[in-house]
Amino acid sequence: MAKTAMIRARTDEKLKDQVETIFHRLGMTTTEAINLFYRQVKVHRGLPFLVRLPNAETRKTLERSARGEDVKTFKNIEDMFKDLES
Structure with missing residues (x-):
């Protein structure tokens, strides 16, 4: 599947840095993490965690x-x- 769609979002800079550090420790990029989240939303047909x-x-x-x-x-x-x- 070609990756052609762009996502733009604003977030707190400190939160972004902290989360990207976690992604790095997990061996993934922010893009990979977002794609994983999207796939899980699709599989669960909703958020993949309780809110x-x-x-x-x-x-x-x-x-x-x-x-x-x-x-x-x-x-x-x-x-x-x-x-x-x-």
Whole structure:
């Protein structure tokens, strides 16, 4: 299939740089990633991932977490699992 169609979009420069770094680590170009996304949309007949609005409880939890409230931190994964077991 000949690639003749052009896509133009604007995005945040920092986001673009971060995402392109990930693509590079995956061994793909931005064009390849976009084509992969398009193919997945075609296969799924929609977005290839869930897109939904958070409910009120989730929004409140995300807001608290963003403020650093009710957030637990651990030195290592073992400590995290010990906390989960208690």
